[in-house]
Amino acid sequence: MDFATRSQPRSLGSTISRLLHKDSSLGYILLSPGFIFLTVMMAYPFFYAVYLSFTDKQIGAPANFTGLLNYTKLLSTTLFSKTVLNSVIYTTFALILKFCGGLALGVMLNRQFIGQRVVRALLLLPWIMPTVFSTMIWSWIFHPTFSIINDILVTKTGLLSEPVPFLLDETWAMASLIFINVWRGVPFFGITFLAAIQSVSPEIIEASKIDGASPWGSFWRITFPMILPVVVIVMLISTIGTLGDFDLPFLLTRGGPNNATTLFALTAYTLSLQSGMIGLGAAVTMTMFPVLVVLVIVSLISVRRQQQQD
Amino acid sequence: MDSSRLLRKARKSLPFYLLLGAVMAVLLFPFYWGLVTSLKSDIDIYDFTGNFLIPKRPNLANYDTVFSTPRYFTWFWNTLYVSTVTTTISVAISVMAGFAIARLQFRGAALAGTLIFITYLAPKGFLFVPLAQILNNWGLLGGLPALMLTYPTNLIPFCAWLLSGYFANLPHEPEECAMVDGASRIGAIVRITLPMALPGIITAAIFSFTASWNELLYSIVFVSGEQNKMLTNGVIGAFVGGDWFSWGPLMAASTLSSLPIALLYLLFTDRFVSGITAGSTKG
Numbered sequence: 001m002d003f004a005t006r007s008q009p010r011s012l013g014s015t016i017s018r019l020l021h022k023d024s025s026l027g028y029i030l031l032s033p034g035f036i037f038l039t040v041m042m043a044y045p046f047f048y049a050v051y052l053s054f055t056d057k058q059i060g061a062p063a064n065f066t067g068l069l070n071y072t073k074l075l076s077t078t079l080f081s082k083t084v085l086n087s088v089i090y091t092t093f094a095l096i097l098k099f100c101g102g103l104a105l106g107v108m109l110n111r112q113f114i115g116q117r118v119v120r121a122l123l124l125l126p127w128i129m130p131t132v133f134s135t136m137i138w139s140w141i142f143h144p145t146f147s148i149i150n151d152i153l154v155t156k157t158g159l160l161s162e163p164v165p166f167l168l169d170e171t172w173a174m175a176s177l178i179f180i181n182v183w184r185g186v187p188f189f190g191i192t193f194l195a196a197i198q199s200v201s202p203e204i205i206e207a208s209k210i211d212g213a214s215p216w217g218s219f220w221r222i223t224f225p226m227i228l229p230v231v232v233i234v235m236l237i238s239t240i241g242t243l244g245d246f247d248l249p250f251l252l253t254r255g256g257p258n259n260a261t262t263l264f265a266l267t268a269y270t271l272s273l274q275s276g277m278i279g280l281g282a283a284v285t286m287t288m289f290p291v292l293v294v295l296v297i298v299s300l301i302s303v304r305r306q307q308q309q310d
Numbered sequence: 311m312d313s314s315r316l317l318r319k320a321r322k323s324l325p326f327y328l329l330l331g332a333v334m335a336v337l338l339f340p341f342y343w344g345l346v347t348s349l350k351s352d353i354d355i356y357d358f359t360g361n362f363l364i365p366k367r368p369n370l371a372n373y374d375t376v377f378s379t380p381r382y383f384t385w386f387w388n389t390l391y392v393s394t395v396t397t398t399i400s401v402a403i404s405v406m407a408g409f410a411i412a413r414l415q416f417r418g419a420a421l422a423g424t425l426i427f428i429t430y431l432a433p434k435g436f437l438f439v440p441l442a443q444i445l446n447n448w449g450l451l452g453g454l455p456a457l458m459l460t461y462p463t464n465l466i467p468f469c470a471w472l473l474s475g476y477f478a479n480l481p482h483e484p485e486e487c488a489m490v491d492g493a494s495r496i497g498a499i500v501r502i503t504l505p506m507a508l509p510g511i512i513t514a515a516i517f518s519f520t521a522s523w524n525e526l527l528y529s530i531v532f533v534s535g536e537q538n539k540m541l542t543n544g545v546i547g548a549f550v551g552g553d554w555f556s557w558g559p560l561m562a563a564s565t566l567s568s569l570p571i572a573l574l575y576l577l578f579t580d581r582f583v584s585g586i587t588a589g590s591t592k593g
Contacts, residue, residue, distance in 0.1 A: 017494065020494070020495055020496050021494070021495045023414045023415045023416055024414075024415075024416040024417070025416075026410070026414055026416075026495065027410045027414040027415075027416035027418075027419060028410075028416065028418075030406040030407065030409060030410035030414070031406070031407050031410045031411070031422055033402075033403045033406060033407075034403045034404065034406065034407035034426075034466055034470060035407075035422070037403060037462065037463075037466060038425075038426075038429055038463070038466065038467070041441070041459065041460065041462070041463045042429055042432065042437065042463050044444070045437045045440040045441050045444055046437060046440070048440040048443065048444060049437065049439060049440035052439065052440060052443065057443075105333070108326070108329065108330070108333075111326075113323070113326065113327070113330070114327075119330065119334065120583070121575075121579045122334065122337075122338060123334070123337060124575075124579075124582065124583070124586075125337070125338065125341065125572075125575075126337050126338075126340075127586075128520065128571060128572075128575050128582065129341070129568050129571060129572065130523060130524040130542070130567065130568050130571060131524055131526070132524065132526050132542040132545075132546070133344075133542075133545075133563075133564035133565075133567055133568045134340060134341070134344075134564075134568075136344075136545075136546070136550075136560055136561075136564050137340045137341070137343060137344035137561065137564060138340060139555070140343070140344070140347060140555075140557055140560075140561065141340060141343060143557075146355075146356050146358075148343060148358065148362070151358045151362075155358070156358075183336070183337065183340075186337075187337065188586060191583060191586055191587065192586060192587055195587040237431065240431050240433050241433055243433065244433020244434060244435035244436055245433075245435065246434065246435045246526070246527045247526045247527065250526070250527075251526075251546070263435075264435060265433075265434075265435025265436075265438075265527070266435075268435070268438075268439055269438075269527075269531070272439045272442075273439075273442070273531060278439060278443060281439045282439045282440060285435065285436055285437070285438075285439055288433075288435075288436060289436075292431070292432070292433075292436070295431070296428055296431050299427075299431060300424065300427065300428075303427065
């Protein structure tokens with residue numbers, strides 16, 4: 001068949017089949033739908049956001065160029081400074097706890113035990129199940145007056161004399177938000193770390209044990225350095241996701257009390273879609289950009305390094 | 311095995327099982343509590359006396375309320391429809407892109423891989439403001455097509471990245487043999503390589519479907535009108551007000567709306583797990 005088409009090089013059919021055969025042309029053909037889609041739906045919106053952030057665009061009104069006004073306005077509002085501070089606290093604590101919890105979980109599950117398969121399947125449920133609905137359950141668990149946790153701590157066991165103001169107090173609200181993020185993320189970290197731990201060859205660990213290393217020592221000196229690339233990548237990807245989180249603060253606290261739990265995406269949502277200040281909202285999301293660039297570059301370097309190792 | 315050794319072994323692993331039990335209890339309690347609350351009547355919901363872990367008068371009244379919410383089935387259908395369409399679009403585009411990046415040699419292949427990775431890292435909260443404006447300019451803001459166009463922006467990068475890792479690990483020989491036997495290049499790819507990549511493709515599809523089902527931000531911002539809502543914003547709109555919640559129906563709706571994902575997970579647990587580990591380590 002190939003022969004037949006080659007004998008008549010002028011026909012359209014043969015040109016197409018040649019284009020679909022060669023690596024170079026086929027590569028561009030297969031890549032073009034994705035490339036066009038992501039250019040129109042991601043690259044264009046990005047530049048459009050940069051443009052909007054330099055204008056006074058409001059819903060239903062034309063945009064006027066206002067230079068850096070939106071950014072200077074943001075720097076002088078407490079809403080924005082709170083957003084930055086909240087994001088730093090939320091991301092830092094959530095990541096540290098997910099790292100520690102995930103590592104502990106990974107190490108813990110790295111052994112034979114009864115019900116292994118069932119446990120691993122159930123373990124992932126917080127991560128798999130729709131965040132929106134699990135967060136609604138959490139807001140019922142953290143209810144101001146009918147919290148089951150408070151009922152257990154105060155009425156049933158008497159461990160506390162006062163109920164915990166989970167979503168009413170600024171600090172507790174942030175702690176609750178972090179807790180739910182960790183609850184949802186720890187299974188993901190645990191399963192990923194477990195897979196990485198299991199890919200370390202048992203001979204190396206055996207050898208170190210024969211050399212007299214304690215399990216603790218051999219974990220930190222041998223296993224951990226070997227899973228470090230995976231740990232770093234998971235942490236970076238999760239940092240970006242946590243920083244850009246919208247669902248959790250929107251559903252649990254609406255950013256309150258007193259803006260103590262609002263994050264970048266929620267602040268941008270409040271300003272642009274609820275107050276109609278599109279330009280200002282776009283500026284809020286753009287302030288994430290420098291941080292994202294740094295995180296993306298570090299991620300790229302670590303992925304490349306890991307690929308070279310393989 | 312003699313019983314004293316068995317006993318010693320059991321005693322040694324007891325702390326492990328206790329710890330494991332505690333961890334699992336914390337991770338799974340919310341689902342149980344949501345389910346139990348959904349089965350309680352209005353009065354019993356706020357009554358924690360006695361054995362609160364089991365509903366005193368279990369009944370399905372809350373589920374009745376959910377089913378008689380005029381639009382619940384519309385939202386369910388919208389969610390199913392949008393998730394299926396976006397999954398199909400995203401997986402089709404990602405299979406092509408992932409294959410090209412992993413298996414074809416052409417100028418820019420490595421660059422394309424890097425760009426896909428960068429778009430994969432863009433958080434969802436980053437571009438929704440300009441996307442809303444753009445959809446508005448195109449006259450698409452408000453209806454379901456707005457979601458079908460925007461959901462893939464987060465799905466394609468992930469799926470293409472996952473699949474390129476998958477394609478890279480498949481052998482080249484079967485495809486070459488088929489071509490020697492007279493198959494065209496496309497024929498060889500479709501009939502030989504794609505079936506080999508099926509587990510990866512299923513993983514990508516499951517992840518896309520789950521992510522679309524769970525999506526909240528875009529469905530809040532990009533669609534309007536009760537008839538266009540998804541389950542996520544529909545349920546919240548129906549059972550959560552400014553400062554009131556109808557907890558019973560809300561817990562029932564949450565349980566019901568999570569059910570399809572739970573079922574999918576039950577059927578494809580191994581695909582989920584492999585997707586999670588592949589997504590973070592590439593290949």
